[in-house]
Amino acid sequence: MVTFAQLKAVEPAQFEQAADGWHKVSSSASAAKDRLDNEINAKLRGGLKGQGVGAALGRLERLSGNFHYMQVECALILTALNGLAAELRAAKKKLDNAVQDARDAGMTVKEDGSVEYKPPLVLLPGQEYEPSGNGRTPYVTTTPKQQAQGFADRIGDALKDATEADGKYARTLGKLITVADLSVTKDDWIDADKDRGAVEKTVGDYLRDVPKDKSPKDNAAWWKSLSKEEQAEYISLFPASVGKLDGLPAEDRDEANRVVFSEQRAKYQTELANLPPEPKPKYILAGRSMVLNPEWSRWNGKREHLKSSLDGLNAIQERFDVTGKVDPYPSKRPSGYKPTGDGLPPAYLLDIDPENNGRAIIANGNPDTADHTAVMVDGTKSKLGAIRTPIVRGTNLWQAASAMPGEPNVSTITWQGYDAPQNLFPEGMLNRYADRAAGDFSDFLSGLHTSHNPSANDHLSVQAHSYGSVVAGSAARQGTLEADDVMFSGSPGVQVGRAEDMDVPSGHVWNQKAKDDPVPRLGAPSHGHHEGLTQFITPHDPIFGAKQMSTDTRGHGNYWVAGSESLENQARVVVGRYDEVQLK
Incomplete structure (x- = not known):
């Protein structure tokens, strides 16, 4: 007392x-x-x-x-x-x-x-x-x-x-x-x-x-x-x-999210290690048919979630651990290609949440002090467990942009801050995932401007791939996309029908489409701008008004191959070397 x-x-x-x-x-x-x-x-x-x-x-x-x-x-x-x-x-x-x-x-x-x-x-x-x-x-x-x-x-x-x-x-x-x-x-x-x-x-x-x-x-x-x-x-x-608050300095968000990251990673490791034994049997008789045991299904769902989230958390830890390396992901490089220049800059964790499909935002370099920042938003099947590939793409773009003449100060950001569709059909055909993500994406871009150091140049680009371009287009349609340049890669459509609708200055909407990328054609009826009964306008169409960048990569997911013209063109846009961009 x-x-x-x-x-x-x-x-x-x-x-x-x-x-x-x-x-x-x-x-x-x-x-x-x-x-x-x-x-x-x-x-x-x-x-x-x-x-x-x-x-x-x-x-x-x-x-x-x-x-x-x-x-x-x-x-x-x-x-x-x-x-x-x-x-x-x-x-x-x-x-x-x-x-x-x-x-x-x-x-x-x-x-x-x-x-x-x-x-x-x-x-x-x-x-x-x-x-x-x-x-x-x-x-x-x-x-x-x-x-x-x-x-x-x-x-x-x-x-x-x-x-x-x-x-x-x-x-x-x-x-x-x-x-x-x-x-x-x-x-x-x-x-x-x-x-x-x-x-x-x-x-x-x-x-x-x-x-x-x-x-x-x-x-x-x-x-x-x-x-x-x-x-x-x-x-x-x-x-x-x-850690989730847009507008706060990247260093403070990173400090907060590193705490969440360390604690959640430990929690998921412990829960996976202590998962009960697999229920038996896997299948049970229901009438005249064998069906999955509901108890097994719940157990397996829990196991797969833990494993997937840990895969993503471990990929982020791997990115932390390769800071300073010139060749951080050698297994992801084309045969014979050797990167040059400075090693990777520090990573900044701007959001992390392993629950459900998981979310994460990770930057290469500090966007608050960078002269040029590129925000990369991926598409269908994006989730925390699959974030390693987007992280590698982000490091490739950072290395290509940072190697441009003049030693530009660059930050590239992998933005997986939304619940993406997890399959091509039916989820990938729906606009609602993009419409729900649009506000968060716009706020994130606005927050980058808010927290940016006024002594540095503030050039912001959006690099949107696949369904991610639908997110960027929906953000522009519903509000204001606070970017200087927008680049689309393998876009199925962006909900709007003209480059001028993307809120960036005239001539600053760019598009890439590999010859054998099927997504722009297959996704147009769902995400292209409907004009008439059968016309669905996408960024690949001349009437849209985007500048068509030359592309030497193949397929839907190879626009960031190190050393490729596809990647170099993106890097030129990121640092504002527009006259050097190779167009079709």
């Missing part, structure tokens, strides 16, 4: 000062992690080879993981300490107000918190009064005893609040410990997620809710209104919500 003397003497600012110290530790750990990942490890990957280098990288990557875990846990501690300070300050204020009111009423508050009052002078039978100080003797309906009891009760309430705060924060802070070893395991990250839940429950309403359904500019204004320590608290307590 917190005593009267203890609450009177407590200084909430001392807990805030302690929180400041934990913030410095958390920030230092974050800076150390970033330096390891983006400078030291990147240089080792880019310039050296051998067993010794591999062993050193393994140790340094483990050290980076330790720093990341330290950053997260220290941020939770600072949030809890600030929450405790806020609750103690409220309890202390309640106590001080009660004490002052008692004194103003002429009563004495003793060292143990009890309230002493003077016996009243009886004036009339049944009526009591206190000297009012103005020479009059007013009738009162509350006796001094009752008034004193009211002050005592208020003091008791303040002590109760302080005691409850002391107890719950002591329990929560006591849980923020870890085993002293050299490696951060998936169990540690699962524990970190539990720690977050405990801190969130403990601090209650200490932090206001993260904005929902606000514009990127509103999100940015809210974020800028917070101090660095308050931002750290929000990232520590609500990483998933903060």
Whole structure:
């Protein structure tokens, strides 16, 4: 039980000062992690080879993981300490107000918190009064005893609040410990997620809710209104919500989403490892037919979801691990092709959600400081479990664009921020997936402009493939597509019938169609702009008005083959070298 003397003497600012110290530790750990990942490890990957280098990288990557875990846990501690300070300050204020009111009423508050009052002078039978100080003797309906009891009760309430705060924060802070070893395991990250839940429950309403359904500019204004320590608290307590906010700096979104990524990856690894044995039998008799056992179907659905999401999470981790490499995906290169130039830049995770089909947004390089940014949106069958191929395409485009004359500062972004159709028919024939995604896509583009550093050039391109072009077209049709250039590859149609409807300057809509790509023809009746009974306009049609880029690749999914003219043309558009784009 917190005593009267203890609450009177407590200084909430001392807990805030302690929180400041934990913030410095958390920030230092974050800076150390970033330096390891983006400078030291990147240089080792880019310039050296051998067993010794591999062993050193393994140790340094483990050290980076330790720093990341330290950053997260220290941020939770600072949030809890600030929450405790806020609750103690409220309890202390309640106590001080009660004490002052008692004194103003002429009563004495003793060292143990009890309230002493003077016996009243009886004036009339049944009526009591206190000297009012103005020479009059007013009738009162509350006796001094009752008034004193009211002050005592208020003091008791303040002590109760302080005691409850002391107890719950002591329990929560006591849980923020870890085993002293050299490696951060998936169990540690699962524990970190539990720690977050405990801190969130403990601090209650200490932090206001993260904005929902606000514009990127509103999100940015809210974020800028917070101090660095308050931002750290929000990232520590609500990483998933903060990480999704368009308009926030890429570095802050990445920091928040890395926490979600590490915890969710650990969770999915644990759930897959602990999946119950396969139910038997797989098939059961239903009437005269053998059908799948519903219990087996549920088990298999859970297993396939866990495996698919983990495939995607592991592909993202692989991208983190190839930062600095000049040839990060050699198995995806054409035979005999060898990339040149700088190694891959740091990756920024701008969204991550492994639930259902999964979503992820990952950037090569910081889009806030890049002079040229390309947002790549893929189409049918896009999901987290299949994100490795889009990531490789994004790195190929980054390398091709960054290798252009003048050493342009480029960022390419793989945007899988929507629920894509998962089959060609019937889902791929429907517009509703694109229509639902359009608002999120527009907000993301607007958010890139909002968070962009004004000292850098802000040239933004959209590269839309297959059904992704339907998303881009729907975004332009329903609102405003805030881009400078739009490139379509293998487009089945974009819902609008003219390049001018895409919201970009005249002459800045580009199209690619490989000779044997069947999607533009097959998808036109569903996604092309209907003009008459049998005419369905797509970006490939001359009347649409797009510039037709030459394409030397074959098929529907090879527009990003390293070294190809198809990829080089995209890169020229990305960096604004329009006169060099090869047209048909």
